[in-house]
Amino acid sequence: MILRHITIDAENPYELGQFWSSVTGWPLGDGDEPGDDEVLVEAPAPVPGLLFIRVPETKSVKNRVHADWVPTERTRDEEVERLLTLGATIHDDHRKPDGPGWVTMLDPEGNEFCVERSEAERSA
Template identity: 35%
Template sequence: MHIGTVVMGASDVPRAAAFWKAALGYVEREPLTDDWVVLVPAEGPGVGLALGRSESPVQEVPRVHLDLYTEEQDAEVARLLTLGAARAGWELYPDDPDFVVLADTEGNRFCVIDTAHG
């Protein structure tokens, strides 16, 4: 058994899909609708990301979130901000953190992890 797809809620599925496609280099598995889309890696196998329409409020401290790994954290954070992400107010940072907390266009929080940290 393995994780095939992570599902996130979005009030505006097309807007969220545009952000995540640009952020991750993913493509639509089937054409998106206003209510649903599954995004998959353009370069082959990997974990998919599904976006389903939801009016549920965003959790300030989400029970589940994405961790995106990179060796170029500063550059990736800057790129994601230009795509529409926002820095999330996060008061739980440890000293010398290896992660930055951002929010996507829907307010869903995710972390950008610096794999070169340390």
């Protein structure tokens, strides 16, 4: 079995897809445009894509599942600052003064995700 997509309920799939495309650097699916009920952010194989599906209800409780992201081109703190400029917000800051820890963030529709330290930071 192969995991093809991770599907996320959304009020506005296109806007949320654009946010995550900016976060990851992965492109939107061919033909995806504003107003679409389904928008795909295409990940490089073999990583599953992010599929955003329009639902009528708004997010009302904490996610039962969330992604943990590890920056590849920046430090954790640089990545958190970049994500803030893209429209994410900090939900819970678990960084420790001596370096370890992570930051729990929210995307523009309130979905939780975490940013951990980069591989370089963890091996230093």
